[in-house]
Amino acid sequence: MGKKVLIVGGGPAGCAAGATFGMRGDDVTIVDMREDLRIRNGGPGPEQRSINLALSTRGLTALDAIGCGDGARELGVPMHGREVHALDGSTQFQQYGQFGQYLLSVPRSALNELVIDAAEKNGCQVLFGHKCRDLSLDEPSVTVEVGQGTERKLQADLVIGADGAFSRVRAMMMRKEWFNYSQDYIPAAYKELSISAENGKDMRLEALHIWPRHQFMLIALPNLDRSFTCTLFLDRDQFDKITTPAQVREFFQKWFPDALELMPDVDVQFFNNPTPGLVTVKTYPYHYSDKALLIGDAAHAIVPFYGQGCNLALEDVRILSDLLEEHGGILSSVLREFTEKRKQNADTIAKLALDNYSDMASRTASAYFQMRKKIGLALNRIAPKTFVPLYTMISFSNVPYSEAEQSAQRTERAITSLFSTAAVLSVLAAGTAATVAAVKTYQKSTRS
Ligand SMILES: Cc1cc2nc3c(=O)[nH]c(=O)nc-3n(C[C@H](O)[C@H](O)[C@H](O)COP(=O)(O)OP(=O)(O)OC[C@H]3O[C@@H](n4cnc5c(N)ncnc54)[C@H](O)[C@@H]3O)c2cc1C
Incomplete structure (x- = not known):
């Protein structure tokens, strides 16, 4: 039974x-x-x-x-x-x-x-x-x-x-x-917004769109009909300061001008939707x-x-x-x-x-972060069993989260040491170039 x-x-x-x-x-x-x-x-x-x-x-x-x-x-x-x-x-x-x-x-x-x-x-x-x-x-x-x-x-x-x-x-x-x-609770709250299929037709479909602005961000996820469902993450006290349609437009014009063009009715949506924590x-x-x-x-x-x-x-x-x-x-x-x-x-x-x-809100915009990601993926391509970046293990595997976090440390260490080596080599290269330039200047001065 x-x-x-x-x-x-x-x-x-x-x-x-x-x-x-x-x-x-x-x-x-x-x-x-x-x-x-x-x-x-x-x-x-x-x-x-x-x-x-x-x-x-x-x-x-x-x-x-x-x-x-x-x-x-x-x-x-x-x-x-x-x-x-x-x-x-x-x-x-x-x-x-x-x-x-x-x-x-x-x-x-x-x-x-x-x-x-x-x-x-x-x-x-x-x-x-x-x-x-x-x-x-x-x-x-x-x-x-x-x-x-x-x-x-x-x-x-x-x-x-x-x-x-x-x-x-x-x-x-x-x-x-x-x-x-x-x-x-964290300080940030969120608000759902949306980009219509007509306005989203020229956006890259197969991507998560993100407007990172350090302390806050807007993201947009695609739908089959080419519309996009957006979420604005912003501190609750900042949300509280936006109280009129004009302030909504001003905020978007300042921080997300391209998104404002895609959501001409953002001020209406903003006040129609709740702001959960x-x-x-x-x-x-x-x-x-x-x-x-x-x-x-x-x-x-x-x-x-x-x-x-x-x-x-x-x-x-x-x-x-x-x-x-x-x-x-x-x-x-x-x-x-x-x-x-x-x-x-x-x-x-x-x-x-x-x-x-x-x-998401900050490092996606940094060249250092992007370079680390690229190195991580390159190492993963070369040795897929040895080097697996944390993001890959969390999102594209069923390895228990705790194990994933621990074993990804090896990949993160490898990326850091590749970075340090690259930094040392570039300092050495810069040093060599400076020495060569100094020698040339000296030779010139002794000739003249
Ligand atoms: C802004 C945002 C974005 C997110 N994005 C992602 C994402 O991209 N990927 C991801 O994996 N997760 C995401 N999540 C998390 C995801 O939404 C939740 O983890 C998921 O919905 C949890 O599913 P659940 O079935 O446990 O609970 P819920 O989806 O909350 O379902 C609970 C159900 O219980 C019912 N219920 C509640 N109280 C009672 C009651 N007293 N009696 C009877 N029924 C009741 C509700 O009606 C509801 O149907 C996101 C969450 C938020 C807030």
């Missing part, structure tokens, strides 16, 4: 987990507080605004395992590198990895619809408009609100909290002893006995600067599936090992994601 699994949250992590348990023959129910995204009432409403996600190898591997990797590839645009926009309007393309390596730009809502379909195909019951209110951990059971004032209690063998960064399930687990939790959430452990488990953002939300949050969430499900296989479905062992395996890796990518803000 299969287990009764109740999943709170029908986002990427919850639905992928549902599909995985469904494939094992378990009896799965997914509850989500939103209405069904697939039912459109006269076009996109506010919930259907969609920040694009960059999916990389980890996310795609997990989607392949539940049969929707190809669906995602059809929905997405491959991005082979960054197109960096300087203040003077010039652009420069910087390749991410080797030939054939790319990040996939996918609209969030389309990805979500794909995984809901995959969950249903694998026998899950998906209940929309069901908001988790309470969790009784020892039973376990979840009380959901269905419409105004109506509540239902749902019983299960295992409850999975996949209800995002502000998880209700996590809040209930925190009532227990020995549960650690932290939440840290960016948070890192850490918890430990991710499980309670053999009764409850947190996955995805509910367990570990990270800032988006490595494009890994959703990849990490989907990878959680692949690892969970491997552990279920390894331990013959014995939940106490599976859940305990899940916490141990995932905690260190989630902490590593949380840190790398915070560090990567300055890479």
Whole structure:
């Protein structure tokens, strides 16, 4: 007999987990507080605004395992590198990895619809408009609100909290002893904007566009119809200072004049869209006995600067599936090992994601950074097993994040020593040239 699994949250992590348990023959129910995204009432409403996600190898591997990797590839645009926009309007393309390596730009809502379909195909019951209110951990059971004032209690063998960064399930687990939790906002907030298909038609399609301005940045991810979904990252107090349409235009004219031409209605978009904050959430452990488990953002939300949050969430499900296989479905062992395996890796990518803000907002514009990237990729081409740059290992492999960080240090050291050697050689070359010039001057002076 299969287990009764109740999943709170029908986002990427919850639905992928549902599909995985469904494939094992378990009896799965997914509850989500939103209405069904697939039912459109006269076009996109506010919930259907969609920040694009960059999916990389980890996310795609997990989607392949539940049969929707190809669906995602059809929905997405491959991005082979960054197109960096300087203040003077010039652009420069910087390749991410080797030939054939790319990040996939996918609209969030389309990805979500794909995984809901995959969950249903694998026998899950998906209940929309069901908001988790309470969790009784020892039973376990979840009380959901269905419409105004109506509540239902749902019983299960295992409850999975996949209800995002502000998880209700996590809040209930925190009532227990020995549960650690932290939440840290960074100063930057973000605003979604968009470039229409008509205005985006001359932009390089297969690239992540970035306007690095050191303390802040604008990025744009492509869609299949040639429109671009943009995100402005800026400190919250700077956002607060922009209060009129004229100030929006002035800001864009000063810092992103070429983007302003592509978004003539930026002042309208600016005030129509919210300005959410960016948070890192850490918890430990991710499980309670053999009764409850947190996955995805509910367990570990990270800032988006490595494009890994959703990849990490989907990878959680692949690892969970491997552990279920390894331990013959014995939940106490599976859940305990899940916490141990995932905690260190989630902490590593949380840190790398915070560090990567300055890479994106600032270093992408620096010649030194670009040269290091080029050397890293050249070394990787020469000895693909020995030298793998950190970015390549994070984005284009399934090597656990912590291992990736450690083994990439060798490549980073090699790049640094190549740089030092080049610097010494150029000092020597400059010294030799100066000596030759001095000798020539001396010879001239003694001749005259
Ligand atoms: C600006 C930005 C850009 C990003 N870009 C990238 C990127 O390029 N690549 C990448 O990999 N990641 C990216 N991320 C991160 C990514 O969005 C998340 O990591 C990912 O959505 C996590 O999936 P999840 O299923 O865990 O949670 P979510 O996607 O948040 O899904 C949670 C679900 O739970 C439901 N829910 C919440 N509370 C309740 C409740 N009480 N009862 C019932 N249901 C509930 C919600 O309706 C939702 O459907 C980005 C994030 C941001 C903010």
